[in-house]
Amino acid sequence: MNQRSRSTPAAEPRLSAATPFDDLGVAVSCLEPLAHHTWLGIGGAAEFFCEPVDVEALARVVKRCHEKNIPLRVIGGGSNVLVPGAGFAGMVVRLSAPSFCGIHVESPVIRVGAGAKLVHVVSAAVQAGLSGLETLVDVPGTIGGALVGNAGGHGGDIGERVADVTVMLGDGTLEVRERARLAFEARWSNLDDCTIIGCRLDLDEEDPALLTxxxxxxxxxGRSAQPSGTRSVAMMFKDPLGTTAESLVSQAGARDLRAGDAAVYAPHANFVVAGPHCSDDDVRTLVETVRARVREKLGIELTPQIEVW
Ligand SMILES: Cc1cc2nc3c(=O)[nH]c(=O)nc-3n(C[C@H](O)[C@H](O)[C@H](O)COP(=O)(O)OP(=O)(O)OC[C@H]3O[C@@H](n4cnc5c(N)ncnc54)[C@H](O)[C@@H]3O)c2cc1C
Incomplete structure (x- = not known):
């Protein structure tokens, strides 16, 4: 699966209330359950967790993690991550404060914060008569998550519209990465080495009524192609060029596979649905079983979409 290369030990309860972040003026919680922050609702706790109030507070946290070698992850909408039961040993940051969620229309450009929900950004663009994002309206999650995974579908992806991206480096400094330095491919970008603060999207002017x-x-x-009635779902595979993962899973006869309390969502077979007793192992096993079935029956290697932390 799409697993980060660095392996981290499991989070363990801390004996002392003192944390390496106590002098930063940022509210840091210990052993925050990450299941609350992901769509699948699975997984253990983050050793440290915070929602910085502004970019200066975030910089202090990022810098401290860098200095002390503490692994750092950003969680967006949590619609594309699978958290192991052992949790995450390190700091998890969520950019939910208003200063990270701004949406500023400067036609034909729209400047957005990484924590803004994609659906809100699409709606704001459409209201302002700016086209180019409307095919993304049904993709869950935030701008940060969308940029990292170049969210999109058959109508296009977010990368096509990115003018520049503002990122924070390990030392807490900001850097604007212009279009020429950015690479976007199918469900992938080269923005996996930084904390994304926001971006500017270059759009086209069009009649708001038509756009709406x-x-x-x-x-x-889009919504009719997603599981309904539950949020405990995740997309399993990236669509290969010229076809869909869903049709390949169906052709391989894998629609009714399950592992433990994880099951393929039969009506839209590129989704895994997690039952109430589902573990991260169940999801991993199911994804690998479906992948093996498609390989065996069709000779095609699917690439997992969901990222394992
Ligand atoms: C029902 C459903 C339908 C979906 N449909 C689509 C679809 O049509 N097209 C599509 O492309 N995807 C789809 N997805 C997958 C998912 O919604 C997208 O990948 C989405 O863009 C993830 O955004 P997020 O904010 O939830 O990211 P998260 O899941 O929170 O994070 C994903 C990755 O981005 C990183 N990240 C997030 N924010 C930042 C930041 N500010 N700085 C640095 N790194 C960051 C995380 O660390 C993680 O590595 C779907 C998922 C579901 C559950």
């Missing part, structure tokens, strides 16, 4: 209709149509079509 197009966005609503995409919303209906």
């Amino acid at each position: 209709k197009r966005m609503q149509k995409q919303w209906i079509v």
Whole structure:
């Protein structure tokens, strides 16, 4: 699966209330359950967790992690991560404060914070008569997550519209990465080495009424292709060039596979649904079993979409 190369030991309860972040003026919690922050609702706790109030507070946390060699992850909407039961030994940051969620229309450009929900950004663009994002209206998550994974579908992806991205480096400094330094491919970008603060999206001016209709149509079509009635879901595989993962899973006869309390969502077979007793192992086993079935029956190697922390 799409696993980060660095392996981290499991989070363990801390004996002391003191943390390496106590002098930073940032509220840091210990052993925050990450299941609350992910769509699948699975997984253990983060050793440290915080929601910095602004970019200066974030810089202090990022710098401290860098100095003390503490692994750092950012969680966006949690719609594309699988957290191991052992949790995450390190700091998890969530950019939920208003200063990270701004949406500023400067037609034909829109400047957005990494914590803004993608659906809000799409709606703001459409309202302002700016086109280019409406096919993304049904993709869950934040701008940060969308940039890291170049979120999109058959109607296009976010990378096509990115003018520049502001990132924070390990020493807490900000850097603007212009378009020429950015690489976007199918469900991948080269923004995996930094904390994303925000970006500017270059859009086209169009009639807001027409755009609204197009966005609503995409919303209906997109949502009807997702599992309904549960949020405990994740997309399993990236679509290979020229076909869909869903059709390959179906052709391979893997629609009704399950592992423990994880099951393929039969009506839309590229999703895994987690039952109430599902573990991260169940999800991992199911994804690998489906992948092996597609390989065996069709000779095609699917690439997992969901990222294991
Ligand atoms: C029902 C459903 C439908 C979906 N449909 C689509 C679809 O049509 N197209 C598609 O592309 N995807 C789809 N996905 C997958 C997922 O929604 C996207 O990958 C989405 O862009 C993830 O955003 P997020 O904010 O939830 O990211 P998260 O899951 O929180 O994080 C994903 C990765 O981004 C990193 N990250 C997040 N924010 C930042 C930041 N500010 N700085 C640095 N790193 C950051 C995380 O550390 C992690 O590595 C779907 C998922 C579900 C559950």
